[in-house]
Amino acid sequence: MTKSIAQYGLLGDTRTAALVSENGSIDWMCVPRFDAAPVFGRLIDAASGGSWSVQPDAEVVERAYRENTSTIETRWGSGGGSCLSVDGLVADATSSLRPSLLLVR
Secondary structure, eight states: OOOOGGGOEEEEOSSOEEEEOTTSOEEEEESSSTTSOEEEOTTTOTTTSOOBOOOOSSEEEEEEEOTTSSOEEEEEEETTEEEEEEEEEOOOTTOOSSOOOOEEO
């Protein structure tokens, strides 16, 4: 099943970006820049594009950006409890010539 781009949240660090699906899977990310080859490319090749998914066996009950950030929180819940995933890319504000990439999950 093809997902709509509207079902994705955008993480960014001023050099690259990642797209996180509504169930918490990172389905698109190019490293180290926007124009590089994708590390995760399931968005355009579901069979072999690759993704990074960490999620419990429960339904997503809430998904939103943290206030004034590009950090995404996804909360799953069931009768037995809940689980929270927090995803973000950390911007390198040091202006170094050798940028770092830090995806925090």
